[in-house]
Amino acid sequence: MAMGLALSLTWFDTEDGARLAYRLRPGAGPVVAFAHPHTGDMGSFDALLDLWDGPALVWDRRSYGASGRGAGGPAQADDLCALLDHLRLDRLHLIGIAAGGAVAAALVIHHPDRVAGLGLACSFIGQPHDFWCAATGEARPEGDAAARELSPAFRETDQGKRWAEKAAHLRLSGAGEPPQPCPVDLAQLAACTSVHLATGQNDLLFTPVMLAHAAHLLPMASAQVLPNVAHAPHVEDPAGFARWVQNVVSRG
Numbered sequence: 001m002a003m004g005l006a007l008s009l010t011w012f013d014t015e016d017g018a019r020l021a022y023r024l025r026p027g028a029g030p031v032v033a034f035a036h037p038h039t040g041d042m043g044s045f046d047a048l049l050d051l052w053d054g055p056a057l058v059w060d061r062r063s064y065g066a067s068g069r070g071a072g073g074p075a076q077a078d079d080l081c082a083l084l085d086h087l088r089l090d091r092l093h094l095i096g097i098a099a100g101g102a103v104a105a106a107l108v109i110h111h112p113d114r115v116a117g118l119g120l121a122c123s124f125i126g127q128p129h130d131f132w133c134a135a136t137g138e139a140r141p142e143g144d145a146a147a148r149e150l151s152p153a154f155r156e157t158d159q160g161k162r163w164a165e166k167a168a169h170l171r172l173s174g175a176g177e178p179p180q181p182c183p184v185d186l187a188q189l190a191a192c193t194s195v196h197l198a199t200g201q202n203d204l205l206f207t208p209v210m211l212a213h214a215a216h217l218l219p220m221a222s223a224q225v226l227p228n229v230a231h232a233p234h235v236e237d238p239a240g241f242a243r244w245v246q247n248v249v250s251r252g
Contacts, residue, residue, distance in 0.1 A: 018070025022059035035100030041065030047238040077106035102126035102182035119248035126184025141204035149231035195221040200229040
């Protein structure tokens with residue numbers, strides 16, 4: 001049953017004129033919101049939502065997918081807070097992947113009462129990539145988006161090729177975070193509870209070594225290396241990623 005595709009597309013208008021596209025699946029239990037990475041939009045969660053059958057919220061962050069850019073006023077974490085207010089969602093679990101993790105972490109810092117549990121996968125957590133490279137000695141990967149973000153075997157699959165096509169489309173359309181940055185104070189995040197970190201075993205951007213350093217900076221957080229995936233674990237292995245999300249939700 002295509003649970004992810006069953007979510008109807010709806011729009012929410014921000015105060016500065018950005019029309020945000022979102023899908024909400026209601027149901028019993030806490031809502032889990034999924035913040036998509038820079039290379040992708042909410043459609044990247046379709047396969048995951050086929051497996052995750054609980055209440056869920058996905059949205060195209062401003063300037064991605066079906067969402068507009070607006071005047072560029074509020075940060076994307078403020079967009080999410082406004083969307084949650086609009087939907088009357090007072091408390092939920094929040095999963096941020098890669099750049100989506102900065103949005104999720106910023107919301108937790110400023111509105112900790114809204115989030116029951118935070119999962120950050122393959123995320124720089126609001127820091128520049130150079131911060132993690134300098135701290136760990138890991139090198140910045142070369143190549144195009146697929147070479148940097150996908151496991152070699154997955155790149156050769158039909159799914160991997162469709163992912164690369166979407167990445168190219170987003171690049172040409174100018175999608176991106178710069179007008180709405182989400183810097184995160186790691187010291188403030190360290191004061192939060194129920195934070196769960198993960199990265200892919202084959203991730204060249206946020207490597208397992210970087211994950212270990214993040215766990216050192218955030219000693220209250222759990223950390224897990226997801227096997228046989230790279231920087232897009234929700235796309236490469238939706239079933240495995242769903243198990244990690246379930247762990248985040250159950251540990252709340």
